[in-house]
Structure formats: C-alpha cells, structure tokens
Amino acid sequence: MSLPTVTRRDFLKVGAAGASALAAAGLGFDVALAESTKVKQQLRIAGAKELHSVCPYCAVGCSLVAYTRQKSDGSVQLLQIEGDPDSPVNEGRLCPKGATAMQLAVSPRRVESPQYRAPGATGWKSVSWDFVLDKIAQNVKSSRDATFVTTDGNGNTVNRTEGIAFAGGAAFSSEEGYFATKLMRSLGLVHLEQQARV
Numbered sequence: 628m629s630l631p632t633v634t635r636r637d638f639l640k641v642g643a644a645g646a647s648a649l650a651a652a653g654l655g656f657d658v659a660l661a662e663s664t665k666v667k668q669q670l671r672i673a674g675a676k677e678l679h680s681v682c683p684y685c686a687v688g689c690s691l692v693a694y695t696r697q698k699s700d701g702s703v704q705l706l707q708i709e710g711d712p713d714s715p716v717n718e719g720r721l722c723p724k725g726a727t728a729m730q731l732a733v734s735p736r737r738v739e740s741p742q743y744r745a746p747g748a749t750g751w752k753s754v755s756w757d758f759v760l761d762k763i764a765q766n767v768k769s770s771r772d773a774t775f776v777t778t779d780g781n782g783n784t785v786n787r788t789e790g791i792a793f794a795g796g797a798a799f800s801s802e803e804g805y806f807a808t809k810l811m812r813s814l815g816l817v818h819l820e821q822q823a824r825v
C-alpha cells in the first residue's frame with residue numbers, strides 16, 4: 628500500500644489546524660481553571676480550620692498543615708494532614724513516612740499504651756506508664772550497679788558504665804539532645820547515639 632503524498636500546501640493546512648486547536652485549548656484553559664476552582668470549593672477541607680505543626684518523626688523538622696473541623700456535637704475532626712508549602716524546610720513536600728502522619732491520629736492499629744513482654748513470656752501485654760517508668764528506673768539502677776567501673780586497667784579514674792546504651796529520639800530538638808546527653812553522662816554512660824534519620 629502506498630502512502631499519500633503530503634504536499635507543502637497540505638503541510639501548511641495541518642499547521643493551521645494545529646494552531647486553531649492550540650487557540651481553542653487556550654480558551655479551554657479558562658474553562659479548566661473555573662472547573663478546578665469549583666472542585667476546590669467542594670474539597671472536604673473547604674472551610675476547615677488550618678493548623679500548623681511539625682512532623683514528629685525525624686530531625687529534618689518538616690512543617691505540616693492539619694485541617695480540622697468542629698462537628699455538630701462539639702468534637703473536632705481531623706480531616707487531613709499535608710506538607711506546608713510555606714515552609715522553607717520542606718516546601719510542601721513530605722517523605723513517605725511523614726506523609727502517613729495522619730495515621731498517628733486516626734489509625735485503628737495504633738498502639739495506645741506501653742507494651743511489656745516479661746522475661747520468658749511469649750506475648751506482649753498493655754501496661755501503664757507508671758509501670759514502665761518504674762521498670763526502666765529499676766533496670767537502669769541494677770545494670771549500672773552491676774557494670775559500673777571506677778578505674779580502667781591503667782588505674783585511670785573513669786567512673787563509667789558500659790552496661791547501658793542510650794539512643795536519642797529522632798525528633799529530639801537540640802535542647803532535648805543536650806539534656807539527654809547531660810543526664811546520661813551523669814550516670815556514667817559511654818555509648819550514646821542520636822537517631823536523626825539524616
């Protein structure tokens with residue numbers, strides 16, 4: 628089968644048709660804009676209260692916008708959390724972890740109390756914060772007592788314990804990191820780490 632011959636005149640006609648289509652698209656752009664504005668007005672966050680916060684997951688400190696609305700019974704419903712486009716840190720973006728921040732508030736799978744698995748136990752059980760804090764204090768005390776050394780092999784005074792390690796939270800501020808370091812050093816800890824995800 629032979630292909631039709633395209634003359635220079637035919638080519639110019641096609642060009643003219645293309646230009647007309649572009650002009651129509653230009654007109655259509657306004658229509659699309661009007662449509663998108665309409666859609667925006669129908670968004671579930673339309674008229675919602677806008678609150679600013681910071682992602683709790685890591686030290687990058689990306690800014691968040693949380694949209695909330697008060698329900699007829701007076702309770703506040705969280706509608707949406709997204710990156711804050713005005714933030715110089717993340718300019719509206721969030722990493723995959725931060726993008727799930729809303730799940731911290733609404734996920735039915737969220738663990739809402741400390742979990743404890745006793746020595747030898749096969750499962751975890753929910754316990755109170757008082758129980759956990761007492762347990763941590765007891766374990767720190769007993770580990771420190773059992774492993775504390777005052778002098779090293781050369782007779783140098785060291786007053787340290789290598790039986791406990793400390794890992795700082797990823798969302799620590801500088802002040803929290805400073806405080807944690809001071810506290811842990813005062814107990815004689817040598818092994819300190821800061822999980823900053825960067």
Ligand code: SF4
Binds near residue numbers: 683685688720726
């Ligand atoms: S990088 Fe991710 S986890 Fe860290 S603050 Fe930003 S969104 Fe949160």
